[in-house]
Amino acid sequence: MNFIYDLHRTMMSQKLILVYQGDFTQETTKSILAMAERNIDSSGEDASIKRKVFNVMVESLQNIVKHSDELVDGEIHSHAAIFLIGRENNRYTIMSGNPIRKSNVKGLDEKLQHINSLDKDGLKDLYKEIIKNTTISEKGGAGLGFVDMARKSGGKLEFEFPEMSADYCFFCLKVNVPRELE
Amino acid sequence: MEILNLEGAEDTPKIILDQKNGIFEISGRSLPEDSAEFYRPVLEWIAKYGASPNPSTEFVFKLEYFNTASSKLILDVLSSLEDIKGMKIMWYFHEDDEDMEEAGQEFSELVEIPFEFKTY
Numbered sequence: 105m106n107f108i109y110d111l112h113r114t115m116m117s118q119k120l121i122l123v124y125q126g127d128f129t130q131e132t133t134k135s136i137l138a139m140a141e142r143n144i145d146s147s148g149e150d151a152s153i154k155r156k157v158f159n160v161m162v163e164s165l166q167n168i169v170k171h172s173d174e175l176v177d178g179e180i181h182s183h184a185a186i187f188l189i190g191r192e193n194n195r196y197t198i199m200s201g202n203p204i205r206k207s208n209v210k211g212l213d214e215k216l217q218h219i220n221s222l223d224k225d226g227l228k229d230l231y232k233e234i235i236k237n238t239t240i241s242e243k244g245g246a247g248l249g250f251v252d253m254a255r256k257s258g259g260k261l262e263f264e265f266p267e268m269s270a271d272y273c274f275f276c277l278k279v280n281v282p283r284e285l286e
Numbered sequence: 287m288e289i290l291n292l293e294g295a296e297d298t299p300k301i302i303l304d305q306k307n308g309i310f311e312i313s314g315r316s317l318p319e320d321s322a323e324f325y326r327p328v329l330e331w332i333a334k335y336g337a338s339p340n341p342s343t344e345f346v347f348k349l350e351y352f353n354t355a356s357s358k359l360i361l362d363v364l365s366s367l368e369d370i371k372g373m374k375i376m377w378y379f380h381e382d383d384e385d386m387e388e389a390g391q392e393f394s395e396l397v398e399i400p401f402e403f404k405t406y
Contacts, residue, residue, distance in 0.1 A: 130297070130318075130319035134296055134297055137296075138296070151380075151382060151383075152382055152383065152384065152385075155351065155383065155385065156385070158351060159351065159353075159385070162317050162351075162353050163353065163354060166317070166319075166353060166355070169319070228392070231392070232392060232395070232396065235357060235358055235361055235396070236361075236396060238358055239358075240321065240322045240355060240358055240359070244319065244320050244321065244322070244355055245354075245355055246321075246354050246355045246357065246358040248354035248355075248357065248358070249354050251354075252354045252357075256385070
């Protein structure tokens, strides 16, 4: 049962305050938000930082609910994704990982790179451009989630697509929210 | 005209639209799973109200938090208010919530309605 201790030590060394793996729905989203909020409240965090973290969490969780691809591998059908929050001295990190079909990687990669190429005003312009012209998709998204995360973070979105199988990659996203106010 | 009264929940805002008593308010948190479905009755109510509105309307937004899917629907709500005469938006934000203040400013740049900003 060493893996229990190993997992515990990893969580401690990575300063993780919450890890959830499994199916993601609106109900799990609400539960995770409530748990994380209680944790952040009890740490006496500044309200405006808490709001930014909450904001990034919501977009990240709802992205998984709406966009995570179902993994189909022979008999196996899985929606399993992972969500993590870390708290270091100087920042919160909101991290997620979910399966994505390889055919969807290129488009997502380009979108994220474009967002990362923009500065504060560029992100604001992109946000206004999208909100003016978008319609809510069948999946219920407005296409604004990553732009909003980048704005609330004030930093670059970190992402990777490690290969899972012939058909799938695992989309890993890390968003930092500084604990010091500008 | 019928009153639209939606109790708030942990992921949906409290909404009161009451023509007779002049109360028009959306407050709390908005992160529903299906924002288009959630705001549909609001948009339908406003469409009816627009046919015979009060001489002046103060429409209050007092939001603590909203997700991006809701932000699109909030813009739809604002757009539906745009053509109603005597319309004014009261945009409340917590005094240390710069993001909510900025969100209100951005909305005010996207529609042709006077906005008044207030802290709570």
